[in-house]
Amino acid sequence: MKTNEELQRDVQNAIKWEPQLHAAEIGVTAKDGIVTLMGTVDAYYKKIEAENAAKNVDGVKAVVEEIEVRYSNDSSDEDIANSALKALIYNLAVPHESIQMKVEKGWITLEGQVTWNYQKEAAEKSIRHIKDIKGVTNHIRIKAEIQNEIDKKNIKKALASNWTLHSENIFVRVEGQKVILTGAVSSLYQKNLAEKIVWKTPGIWSVDNQLVVEHKYAISE
Structure with a gap:
């Protein structure tokens, strides 16, 4: 189990090790799995890099993004x-x-x-x-050109083939060209990964990712 302080430190370290970011520009707070990123960057892609780095940290349930992009205004x-x-x-x-x-x-x-x-x-x-x-x-x-019936078994096999996912806790429902994911995963990274895997299935028009991130946190003294 992670304390809020441990999660905050893990996210700070993840951002620090991104070569295109300077950790000093970005502040991090963490409470019960919700991570808030604050500060300023000089390019939009750095904002995305910081967000992705935070999402990939184990124990992060959600990211609140308050990073401001300050740019030169040289371009119209x-x-x-x-x-x-x-x-x-x-x-x-x-x-x-x-x-x-x-x-x-x-x-x-x-x-x-x-x-x-x-x-x-x-x-x-x-x-x-x-x-x-x-x-x-x-x-x-x-809007996929292929409109064949989506095979739920193939989606389940694809999810099960990825060792980082506990696919037994992920449930798949198909409604026409839409796939709905329910169940639980242990990190925001796993939630996003499951959706990316599903999107590789031919014929899908939309994915409704309802997976819940479940992670226990220690109570800080």
């Missing part, structure tokens, strides 16, 4: 849009012709429709390192 929205469009075009995993974009005060919103979740994720990752962006909202929809 038009500059950002041009750079983002080029980034989408150069990434062969992204069907850029199916994606629309809006840029407002440094914030990029992605819309459109793709056939696989990895394409949606690739589109967002492509633009995270663009200079002076303040954030990204990804509204890209998934």
Whole structure:
């Protein structure tokens, strides 16, 4: 069992060991599995790196993100849009012709429709390192070309094949092209991993991840 202080230290160390981050920029508090990140960074991708580092720490149930991006304001929205469009075009995993974009005060919103979740994720990752962006909202929809009946047994096998998951505690329900996950896992990392595994199944349009993170915490004196 971890105390709040131990969880706070573990998250601080995880951020410290990220090569693109300076731990001094980011403050961490922890209470009963809820971790709050505070401070400022000079690039949007650093904000995402800090969040991902915290999520991967065992015992983290949720992350409250209060990191502010302070950027130079050298780039106009038009500059950002041009750079983002080029980034989408150069990434062969992204069907850029199916994606629309809006840029407002440094914030990029992605819309459109793709056939696989990895394409949606690739589109967002492509633009995270663009200079002076303040954030990204990804509204890209998934509509798979394959509409065969989704086999729940195959999803269960895929979850069971990953040794880091206790798949016996994960329950799968299929409603048309939607997969619903319920049950319990021991970390936020496992919750996100289970969803990523499910997304690899052909024919899925959406995943409703209702997994609960269960982790015991020692009471601090």
